[in-house]
Amino acid sequence: MNASLAQLDAAAADDAVALLDGIYEHSPGIAAAAMVERPFGDLVHLKRALVDATRAGGRGAQLALLRAHPKLAGKAMVAGALTAESTDEQTRSGLTQCSPEEFARLHALNDAYDARFGWPFILAVRGPTGLGLARLEIIATFERRLSNEPEAEFEECLRNVHRIAELRLADRF
DSSP, rough: OOOOOHHHEEEEEHHHHHTBTTTTTOOOHHHHHHHGGGGOOOOOHHHHHHHHHHHHHHHHHHHHHTTTTOOOTTTHHHHSSSSSHHHHHHTTTTTGGGGEEEEEHHHHHHHHHHHHHSSSOOOTTTTSSSSOOOOOHHOOOOOOOOTSSSHHHHHHHHHHHHHHHHHHHHHHO
């Protein structure tokens, strides 16, 4: 679905939140909170309003946002239960085409990460250019970030959540 900022600005509150469905994984409250910033002059303004709404929600809401994200190459992917956006991102990155060894490694990393931090590993798998990271890059990043301190990793996950949202916004508007 492609939309315009003019449509978003003119929409009733519930309709505006629906236009942003999926930008932040299973977190419509972020979109609802950002609506106070309307009208949005451009995508940068919209993105900033969403980031500000996330920040204003506090640590508990941020943790809930992180926990709303699926594990990379996890059970939800295997079961076909990801959102359309996550399915597209994990498919583009090749995570749906893992070898048995890569799949086992990702599952072990998911388990270790969850045990260490208490939320799923989050990485904008479309990468800095939006074209996607290779599976081996994803695995290497996963391994490297396991040694981060919890607070640094929390912030890194939030940064990646916002990068994911930025890419999804660019696709949608």
